Amino acid sequence: MGPITRFGRWIFLQVEHMGRLFVVLLATLYWFLRPPYRIHETFLQMEYVGVGSFFVISLTGIFTGMVLALQTFHAFVSFNAESLVGATLALSLTRELGPVLSGLMVTARAGSAMAAKLGTMRVTEQIDALQTMAVDPIEYLFVPRITAALIMVPVLTVYFNFLGIVGGYFVGVNYLGIAPGPFINSIVNLTDYQDLTNGLIKSGFFGLILSFISCYKGYTAGEGAEGVGQATMQAVVLSSVLILTGDYFLTDWLF
């Protein structure tokens, strides 16, 4: 096979992949608007995404705030702007780091598990079994997970932001000796309500992206344990890349 034929085939395959993804995306949108609404299943998934990621989010949130305070303090102290550490911290957390890092942590924790679960269901014929019982796998498996991520990633982001500010306050005030009054004031004066809401809109998008990609990769997993492993890996990589690139375009659009 010549290189041109091979390239042609590769293009063909990519177009086919895109087509398939688009069809699944449309089916997901369709089932979002149609009954049955699986409230119970959605709550189970919300618990899984939210409670499951609670610990890693706590840890990363606190330490992100702490290191931010440390870095900005050392940069700002040289021109006597320590009082701005609080505002810098709050702005970077609410606009950028909260949504992005929460999205990435949920991808690692819950996205990978979604891909592995659906992938296993695919290779052990459980998805085929669903279909023979006249239950649409997209409706039954995708919609509750995507709804859960859409709700829980913003919730976790708020929690991440809060802990980040607490961690930053702790380091800034107790360890580096910034006065608590100016620290808090700079946050209150320089942070807008909009910084928070735009950050939350972002994190909602990240939740959608990571849950759809993870479900899709698991749903289309190849054969055997190998196929599930590949699907999980691809789900994490693709979700992370899309979160980080999507972040740029969302920032450009929102702020």
Next chain:
Amino acid sequence: MIQILDIHKRFGEQEVLRGVSLNVPRGEIMVIIGGSGAGKTVLLKHLIGLVRPDQGRIFVEGVDICRLRRWELKETRKKFGMLFQDAALFDSLTAAENVAFPIREHTRFSDAEIMDRVQTLLAEVGLHGIEDKYPSELSGGMRKRVGLARAMALEPQIVLFDEPTTGLDPIMSDVINELILNTQKKFGITFFIISHDVKGALKIAHRIAMLYEGRIVEEGTPEEIASSSNPLVRQFLSGSSEGPIHVI
């Protein structure tokens, strides 16, 4: 009534089905026999639209399964009950929840009514006290029987069983064969069963068909099959490694 007309199916280079035609009258038990890898499971999956043929048509109660739209196929599938070769139980649900699943999805019975029905279904396949166990905690034969109970849960009109007795002990195999016979007599269900259990097949089938190298090489009543002069069938029934079928 199932009509299979000249089905062809290939996976890549491999031609699995090479023109299969078969009729299963309503209310009859059709048993498919044939060597491992002959394409029996692939044929079965065609009947419920999990696999689409490259060529040929399949009519179930006069409806062409291969031409149905997604939602039409879904309606048609509610008439079916299917047992997969490896049972394909949902591993995050308990045995009882697995059997209850199709009932919950497609009827409006109360929880108590559903649990009642689940108990009856599980008892029919000889299972007691395993309601709350997960598939990973059950033996292979138990999983298969939970799969059987799940396939029968909605009182289907057409039942597709992929090796219902493989992995069961002889007594339990007979219990399952009796169950198949009794439900067929009581409800007039159409059964399409794949089996390696020749003795059981001869006992329960109205008709038996043998699949070999992607084609039906013999079809007839159990008596006709048992006295067939086709060397392929004779070798298969006698279970001998000597004959026209070369395995190695």
